[in-house]
Amino acid sequence: xxxxxxxxxxxxxxxxxxxxxxxxxxxxxxxxxxxxxxxxxxxxxxxxxxxxxxxxxxxxxxxxxxxxxx
Numbered sequence: 629x630x631x632x633x634x635x636x637x638x639x640x641x642x643x644x645x646x647x648x649x650x651x652x653x654x655x656x657x658x659x660x661x662x663x664x665x666x667x668x669x670x671x672x673x674x675x676x677x678x679x680x681x682x683x684x685x686x687x688x689x690x691x692x693x694x695x696x697x698x
Contacts, residue, residue: 632692633658640686645671 631653632650644651645668666674675682 639685639688642688644668645685 640653640655641651643649645666
């Protein structure tokens, strides 16, 4: 079943940056799409340099959790 439709600039797969668990969903692009990916090691390196980055991702996770609970 469909969980969400994302638009330009939105992110997915972010939970995998914080834990070693398997991904919880599959993504299918409905239109031609360009993606940016980052592995956990690079993410951790950037997170130390730019601590606002993981905080922004935490905000996205919180918003999604609130939306799922409403």
